[in-house]
Amino acid sequence: MNPHRVHRAASMADVARRAGVSAQTVSRVVNDRPHVDAATRARVLEALEALGYRRNPAAVSLATGSYRTIGVVASTLTAHGPVLALDGMTEEVARHGYSLALCPLRAPTVAAVSEAVASLVGSGVDAVVLGVETELMQAMPRPLVPGLPVVVMDGEGSTEEPAADSDPAPGLLAAMAHLADLGHRQLRHLAGPSDSATARRRRELWSTFCTERGLDVVEPLVTDWSAASGFSAGTALLRTDPDVTAVVAANDQVALGFVRACADAGVRVPDDVSVVGFDDVEYADVAVPRLSTVRHDLREVGRRAVRQLLHDLGVLPEAPQWPVPSEFVLRESTAPPATRPRQQWSNSYPGTPRGSSSRSR
Known part of the structure; x- marks a missing residue:
């Protein structure tokens, strides 16, 4: 032999x-x-x-007209949300005998998205999930590929592509009502990126709530969804805005970055400042203090995105319901504001604590 x-x-x-x-x-x-x-x-x-x-997959696709593959164009896999959504997609395609083909973007540009979609189509996919910002989608030529079902993961979508996202309103409004009912009058927002429809929607909800409750609407500081940017924005906020008593963050990573900035500055959470995040990531429940946050099921968003495409392909008889609802989760990072005047916070930052207590109670 x-x-x-x-x-x-x-x-x-x-x-x-x-x-x-x-x-x-x-x-x-x-x-x-x-x-x-x-x-x-x-x-x-x-x-x-x-x-x-x-x-033979190629022979099967020729015989059936289907590759049984869903393509995913991902603009980032460093943020927690896209990773959870991708996990949900992976689970759902397996349930229906499909697979995923992932194509990360080198840069968030029209040319890069077009190249990624063309690459996926060339390798053989039946439909595509686009994890790109709405503004970028608005600049894309239409249709992306004639006859190719597409969903967009950034909260607005269009007549051409449905949006696969959660509804931040129920949970976020409940969180802000909780803070207002505790007595907070100085609510601030650490917002997500300005080119994100998801971040823009959360910012609008915060602004509208403050206006309706007669609270000050102070221009939010913008972050990039990361804990590092939450730390930087939190540093700036604590330096320049001593009136703040509560912060609503763009997501849990930003919230925890802000909590770190508070710790470095000697500002106590929640005694001096209450903090609310968004997403309910796994480590929100083990942070110190445990983080109050808005929970939305991003894995379910990913699962429904796949079901939407399978419906568009005629594989599933019913389309999923959009959007996926959110809810407020109360933990330890919120409390009533101080009832007695506090000392002015020091501007010596970073590295120098603001004293044993930044506010007397």
Whole structure:
């Protein structure tokens, strides 16, 4: 025997010979089609198993017109939200016998998105999830690819592409009502990126709530969703805005970055400043203090995005409901504001604590 001989994969003809049937009958069994009696089907299945037959994906796609693959264009996988949504997509495609093809963007530009979509289509996908910002989508030519179902993961969508997102309103309004009911009058917002529809929607909800409650609407500081940017924005906020008693952050990472800035400045959470995040990431429940936040199920957003595309492809009879609702989760990072005047916070920052207590109670 030649030790370098390459083992040849079993063909449909091999299976047909072993089972004593035609290749057409094997094809019907492999593709789970009717008009094969039970005994013949069992014989073919035994032959498939014995020979270790594996379907050729290219041949299957030619025969069925489907690659059974969903493409994903991801602008970032460093933020917590996109990673959870991708996890939900992976779970859902597996449930329906599909797979994912991931194409990260080198840069968030029209050319990069067009190149990513073309690459996915060239490799063989049935539909695409676009994890890009709404402003970028608005600059894209239409249609992206004629006949290609698409969903967008940034909260606005369009007549061309439905949006796969959660509804921040129920949870975020409940969180801000909680702060206002505690007695907070100086609510500030650490906002997400200005080019994000998701961040813009949360900012609008915060602004509208403050206006309706007669609270000051102070221009938010903008972050990039990261804990580092929350720390930087928090540093600036604590330096320049000593009146703040509560902060609503763009997400939990920004909130925890702000909590770190407070700790470095000797500002106590929640005694001096209450903090609310958004997302309810795993470590929000083990932070010190445990973080009050808005929970929305990003894995479910990813699952529904896949179900939306499978509906558009005619695989599933019903489209999912949009958006996925949110809810407020109360933990330890919120409390009533101080009832007695506090000392003016020091501007010596960073590295110098603001005293043993930044506010007397």
